[in-house]
Amino acid sequence: MPRKDKNPPFILGEHRVEAGQRAEISLSVGSFLTHEDLVLKTIVVHGKTPGPCLLLTACIHGDEYNGAEVVRRILRTPAIKQLKGTLIAIPIVNRPGFVTRTRYMPDRRDLNRLFPGSATGPLGSRLARVLSQEILPLCDVAIDLHTGAVNRPNLPQIRITVDDAEALKLAKSFAPPVILSAPKRDGSYRGTCRDLGKPILLFESGEALRLDTPSIRFGVQGVLSVMRQMEMLSSKTKSSRAKSTPIISTKSYWERAPRGGIFTPLAPLGQVVNEGGVLGFIADPYGSAETEVICSRSGIVIGRTNDATADEGDGLFHIALTSQLDSAEDRIAQTSEALPSLNADTDDHPVPYDSIQDTVV
Structure with missing residues (x-):
């Protein structure tokens, strides 16, 4: 040989x-x-x-x-x-x-x-x-x-x-x-x-x-x-x-807080969001008003703040724009649900937390 x-x-x-x-x-x-x-x-x-x-x-x-x-x-x-x-x-x-x-x-x-x-x-x-x-x-x-x-x-x-x-x-x-x-x-x-x-x-x-x-x-x-x-x-x-x-996305943007207050998100990571849809809302801490966070352009949520409060202009949702929206959510869900399996030697100290689903696995 x-x-x-x-x-x-x-x-x-x-x-x-x-x-x-x-x-x-x-x-x-x-x-x-x-x-x-x-x-x-x-x-x-x-x-x-x-x-x-x-x-x-x-x-x-x-x-x-x-x-x-x-x-x-x-x-x-x-x-x-x-x-x-x-x-x-x-x-x-x-x-x-x-x-x-x-x-x-x-x-x-x-x-x-x-x-x-x-x-x-x-x-x-x-x-x-x-x-x-x-x-x-x-x-x-x-x-x-x-x-x-x-x-x-x-x-x-x-x-x-x-x-x-x-x-x-x-x-x-x-x-x-x-x-x-x-x-x-x-x-x-x-x-x-x-x-x-x-x-x-x-x-x-x-x-x-x-x-x-x-x-x-x-x-x-x-x-x-x-x-x-x-x-x-x-x-x-x-x-x-x-x-x-x-x-594949060639452009992304941040959806920002329309005003300051207590922030409640409604769109998780990986979700397809549509123009005009409600992503969450900002509430007046004193109970007088709530302001919806409206999606400016359709895309996929690839990043998000978990902060409970926001000042006006703070970035809340990072949204990727793509021409593949029709199939995007199903494909991302399939990818996220089928986490890679690692052998015991590689996954020697399994980490139980899943930040995407916000659960213990």
Whole structure:
């Protein structure tokens, strides 16, 4: 039998990872006010045989914990032992935010607006530079894991950049309920990937500060599906879950509070809403009036606030526009009800909460 080519060593900065090895590498970023070093802790899994390189990141926003749990489970899945190519995994990009349970860097800047970064800028900018200049050029594809903000859960969805055919192909393999195609945003990690010609999938699901079942399972199964599509993993390990066809949207908007008061939502995540329909209502705390929240344009609810109160102009419902409305609700319901099943090794600590249905499973 012909001998398979051995994978050459993977080089990250001054670090060398041999074929078939896994290494934890700490890349220097800067120092805290305590004189302690801030490092970007990176896990490199280098397969025995050649293949593409996937970069998997989470917690660019420090309080978006679902992503870190997805990465942890990917690193523990037995299929990774048969990896072809290289997986670079960074479970926690924004370590200061993760430790302090906040979205931002210590100076209150949003790390996802500081890319591609600078070697002489503030700490967040230096962190962005290490990721975009030292790690990103080594990969072929990137997957970035996010959630909604605090009390703002998102329906599982993939966001890609407009006119990125390779990202769209991989997003369909990920098979979320919704794919949202949008222009790149200056200063964002997604925008930097686009500038470097790296296809990137941005997975959004659930909310900050909370783990939930759909986000974790969709994330794990989606990443593994993309790795199979990239031929990094054997297709023999495919999930038994039948993939649905995602709804594709090229535009979305926020339905905002018409006035301030106590907010009661009536439309759940994943529901198709029609122009002129009632999404909820805002009540005067003193009991004198109620104002309906009317849907401006038909679409799918992909994000929503769970806050009980709102000021005038606050975003209440994030609605994706699509030409596939006739079949959208049934397809999303089918996707959400058939949660990916993970084996016991991967789903080692099942999370009982389902933020989409707001139930314990």
